[in-house]
Amino acid sequence: MLSKKRIIALLFMLAMIATMIAGCGQKSNQQSNSATGSKDKQLRLVFVTPLIGHPVWLVAKEGFDDAAKKFGFQGDWVGPQGIDANAMIQQIENAIASKADGIITMALNPEAFQPVLEKAQKAGIPVVIVNSDAPNAPRLAYIGTDEKNLGTIGAKEIIKKLNGTPAKVITMQSTMDAKVANKMREAYEEELKKTPGTEILARESDNSDMMVAVQKFQNLLRTYPQANVIIGVAAEVGPAAAKVVEEMGLKDKVTIVAIDDMKETVDYIKSGVIYGTLTQNFYRMGYQAAQLLVENIKEGKKPAQQVIDSGTIFVTKDNLDTYKEQMKKW
Template sequence: MRREAVTGEKFDQASVLKPINKTLKFVFVGKLVHPWYDVVDEGIVAAIADMKKLGINIEYKWDSPATADINEHVKKIEANISARPDGLAIACLDPATDTQVINDACDAGLHVITFDTDAPESKRVSYIGHDSFHSDGIMHADLLAKLIGYKGKVGILSGSLGAPNHVAWVKGFKEGISKYKDITIAFERPDNDDLQLALDLTESALQAHPDVKGIFCCNASNPIGAARAVKNAGKAGKIKLTGMALMPETMAFIKEGVIDATLEQRQWEEGYWGVMYLVALNSNHTIPDKHPIPATWITKETLMK
């Protein structure tokens, strides 16, 4: 069947795009000041360099609270609403609390995206980051169960109690470990994404539970803190450790055999695409509601390849 030619005036879709005739200013607000975001920053710098080649100039800054304090986190976001940047990227510390201030930013006409952790009920335009936290926890449970021979006591360093990814990782781990009737959870301690606190908590936990056989760590700090404590106790390789992210010290502990495995989230992509999407929004492009970024298992074997 022959299609009839369409006659009449054609709508030029490109006409809705806006030229960028100024230096764009973006702000990134992490959950806290943490070296995990250094890799995000590398992605930001790469994206800015790519945009510069196209004639688009970008200035950016980080404005994160010193610690995982939700009140300080909200204050940082509020201050940047008043500053009115051309783009605001937020790693949510507590979605229930962050949602209102994110909505305030959107209602003020700012381009707002989230990364690392989302506030899905907010008015943010897009989320960039890993989004299978619960299933990650289940996989960690299966791996740790295997590493300890499917029986014995394990512990959990649970990170920040309001951080949605930490909560989902722990929930998934508990669900997964419940399948193994000969495994019990000896302790669960929140470390607030603080390396020194994770070290201290692990040391006290090992004293209280000297027969613990494995520890699940759910952020970038606590695998390092736990590994230091385990190594200091002379139990490297005897107590199995799994965790999240791949910091330089984490990598060293994996090569040494103190940490058995981590899930690396490829956060470089979060920084890169965060910049790209904020530029797109300033040009009146559409962007996806969610940009999922997969995680990759890192073990001693994968590092040696």
């Protein structure tokens, strides 16, 4: 028969064993819950834009934000106020360091962006590039405008408008090393030069600054009074050209073809100072880039195409009321 002391000791040991078993069970449950939480955790996607407050890129933000609501991810919108490739690269570095689940960006300078995009790949972070590609860099997909198609469409509309009169052309873009703008401008020029007598009078840049563009057009239109066409391959160029053309009384002489659909551009189309604009589908870039990342991260799905044309529409007075709905269909 066990003594009272031995019974108490035995009961104490049993209690200790029960506590240890319970403790192990709780730890296991916590690990299980943690694993489930990791699997179902909210994704965080970072969009590194080249111009954080620019009206055109805010259209991409609208698409990105709509995708966040639809697919339930946290969307971070970051980037510099002015064109600055180094600042963008630093923001991508920050996204990698903070363990973002996916990154969307524009490869402003493909060669300069290559190392940081490779770093994202090594960290297991998928990247979708929009608007300006880095074809040699690792990326899940590229969504952007077919630059040659845009320039060709714009040039054909100019030729149609001039109705046999040779084009005397001034072009303007953000920077002279902007890859996308250069491809668009070259496509314009290639198509326009099929018409005898076409001259390219000047190629200028404005660093995405409306006031710089206005000042340059004031000088250019005095230097080249024969100019009858202005082509903008940066969003601010159309409104800047329109302001100067209107002030100088050249509305009926100079045909302005812009790019993108800033409010000022649309207003000048309504008043007839800008003939038309080539819209790039920034909404689609923001929305579809995010969708591709979510599907890839959650389902392992890869896009059917690695290069996706986001589409271009030539907008004039005739389709001002309908083009936006058209751009949301793809």
